[in-house]
Amino acid sequence: NARHVALNVGSFTASVPHHNLIRNNTISNSEHTALQLYNKGPFLNVVEGNYISASGGKPVEPTTTNPGNAIEYSGSESIFRFNVVTKGGTTDNDNPALGGFVLSVGGEGSRNAMHNRIYNNTIVKNNGTPIGVLDFGTTSGATMGRGIFVNNFVYGTTSPGGGNKLVLYWDASQITNDRFVSNVFGNPSGTAREKVIFNKNGERDLPGAVSTLRKTIDPDFGTWNGFSNVYDPLPGFTSYAGDNFKLPTGNKYIDAGAPLTQVSAGDVSSSSTLIVDDSRFFQDGMGIPSVTADWIAVGNVTNVVPIISINYSTHAITLTKPIVRKKGDMVWLYARSNGQRVLHGAAPDIGAFEATSSAPPSGSKV
Numbered sequence: 001n002a003r004h005v006a007l008n009v010g011s012f013t014a015s016v017p018h019h020n021l022i023r024n025n026t027i028s029n030s031e032h033t034a035l036q037l038y039n040k041g042p043f044l045n046v047v048e049g050n051y052i053s054a055s056g057g058k059p060v061e062p063t064t065t066n067p068g069n070a071i072e073y074s075g076s077e078s079i080f081r082f083n084v085v086t087k088g089g090t091t092d093n094d095n096p097a098l099g100g101f102v103l104s105v106g107g108e109g110s111r112n113a114m115h116n117r118i119y120n121n122t123i124v125k126n127n128g129t130p131i132g133v134l135d136f137g138t139t140s141g142a143t144m145g146r147g148i149f150v151n152n153f154v155y156g157t158t159s160p161g162g163g164n165k166l167v168l169y170w171d172a173s174q175i176t177n178d179r180f181v182s183n184v185f186g187n188p189s190g191t192a193r194e195k196v197i198f199n200k201n202g203e204r205d206l207p208g209a210v211s212t213l214r215k216t217i218d219p220d221f222g223t224w225n226g227f228s229n230v231y232d233p234l235p236g237f238t239s240y241a242g243d244n245f246k247l248p249t250g251n252k253y254i255d256a257g258a259p260l261t262q263v264s265a266g267d268v269s270s271s272s273t274l275i276v277d278d279s280r281f282f283q284d285g286m287g288i289p290s291v292t293a294d295w296i297a298v299g300n301v302t303n304v305v306p307i308i309s310i311n312y313s314t315h316a317i318t319l320t321k322p323i324v325r326k327k328g329d330m331v332w333l334y335a336r337s338n339g340q341r342v343l344h345g346a347a348p349d350i351g352a353f354e355a356t357s358s359a360p361p362s363g364s365k366v
Contacts, residue, residue, distance in 0.1 A: 001031045005068075006055070010039035017042040017075075019286040021337060022050065029055045033068035034088070041110040042075030044312075046283050047083060048337055049352075053243075054087045056099065056128075070126065072102045074110040077280060077312065080118045082336065082352045084245060089128030099128020099157070105144050106136030112143050117281045119150040119260065120342070122245045122352040124237075129168040130154050133178070148179045148278070151257035153245070153351040155186045155235060166196040182227040182258035184235055184350050196231065225330070227258035235350075246353045254355045257348030259330035263298065264315065272322045274298065276331055279315040282307060283337060295335035298325045301343055304334045 006029040009017045017037060027034040027050065034055035037045055056068035070088030073080070080101070089099030100123050105113050123130045131154055135142060154166045166185050185196050236251045238244040247254050260281040267275040284307050285293040293307040296317070303325070308318040334343045342348070344356045 002029050003031050005029075005033045005036045007035050009037045009042065009045070013040075016040045018044045019288070020045045021283075021286065021288055021291055022047045023337060024049045026051045027055065028053050029068075030057045031068075032056060032058055033072055034070050036069075036072045037078070038072060038074045039110070041112060042073070043077045044286070045075070045078040046286070046337060047071070047073075047078070047080045049082045049340075051084045052086070052088070053084070056088045067098055067128070069098050069102045069128075069132070070100050072104060073116070074104045074113060076110070076112050076114040076116065078116050079281065079283060080116070081120050081333075082342065083121045084352050085121065085123045085130075086125045086243065086245070088126045098132065100126035100130040100132070102132040102134060103144070103147065104132075104134040104136060105142040106134075111141065114143060114146050115280055116147045117150075117260075118147065119152065119281065120257070120348060120350075120352055120354075122153045124153055124155040124245055125240070125243070126157055128157065129165055130157055131167045133167070133169045146177045146179075148181070148281075149183055150181045150260060151348055151350050152183045153235065153253075154183055156188060156240075168197075179224070180229050181224045182229065182256070182350070184230045184232055184253060186232045186235055188233060188240070224258065225262070245351065247349060247351070247355060249355070253350040255345040255347045255349060257350050259332045259347075261331045263325050263327050263329040263331065265327050267325070267327060269325055269327075270322060272319045274317045274319055274323075274325070276315050276317060279310050279312055279317055282310060282317065282333065284308065284310045285337075291337050292335070292339045294333055294337065295341075297332040297334045297343055298323055299329035301332060301334075301346060 006027050009020055011017060034052045052070045055070045058067055067089055070085045085100050103113050103116065105111060133144065135144060157166060235253060238246045238248045261276045261278040264275040264277050282294045282296060285291045295304055295306045297304045303323055305323045306320045308320055310317050332343050332348060335341045342354050344354055349355055
């Protein structure tokens with residue numbers, strides 16, 4: 001019952017939160033926001049394997065009307081993966097921008113929210129918008145965008161203020177080049193042409209919305225290497241009513257996920273330094289004791305190797321040994337920061353629960 005934020009990583013001074021790992025926590029805060037990384041431009045943080053529920057239901061002060069969120073992040077170059085975000089916001093939410101997972105700039109937050117990677121999360125059953133991308137409009141020159149959303153479940157919103165919008169861009173005049181790949185969107189009893197994304201250009205159904213989110217269209221925007229988004233009003237969770245969001249045996253979204261990046265054209269295949277198109281999906285331990293650097297799979301899901309270090313500027317990943325690969329090979333995450341294997345079968349699953357994984361996100365009921 002934290003009146004403002006249950007867990008806050010932020011600063012109102014000159015210091016900037018970076019290289020932090022928030023992993024395997026269970027957080028619930030009915031008073032306001034559960035988890036916030038905010039103020040002064042956080043960067044290079046990892047939020048992984050958390051179970052965040054029943055949060056953001058009340059305004060921070062009695063004189064305001066805006067409730068909180070499950071997660072609010074105002075920063076750049078960070079990873080959000082394998083989290084469950086559920087029951088954020090409130091059913092009488094009069095601000096449809098707030099509720100589940102929110103990226104923001106302005107206000108007391110950062111000037112920039114760029115290059116974040118949001119993948120394999122289960123963001124379901126939230127009040128308000130499951131994903132909000134917000135510019136609070138009080139910071140001149142704020143920039144947002146180039147975020148990539150991959151293999152997430154974004155499902156179910158019950159807010160009358162938010163309607164059925166599953167992704168909401170709110171006053172985000174500086175949004176550029178966000179990308180959505182292999183996400184499953186849906187609402188109970190919805191339809192394939194339901195309008196699920198709202199942005200400054202107006203309401204759009206899913207195919208129309210993703211084509212208007214960019215100011216500059218590039219070749220990998222819509223379908224990336226054959227992987228595109230899906231609208232499905234019945235994704236087949238084990239028990240949606242019972243808050244069991246694991247996928248049962250035989251579900252069509254097991255092994256249905258996309259890889260995260262690919263081997264770059266500039267890579268030298270005999271080297272222990274792997275060059276990929278986008279290294280921001282991975283972490284190298286960040287210098288934190290007891291944090292394991294990611295393992296990746298390259299070319300096929302059994303060709304795996306640990307990471308030693310990552311240069312995010314050049315997208316060069318130093319490996320513990322050279323591995324066989326060729327230009328254009330797909331790259332998956334194989335094991336995350338606690339050493340847990342998260343890739344089983346022919347491809348990743350959609351959402352936070354990998355079938356036959358060694359453990360679900362901490363605090364889950366399955």
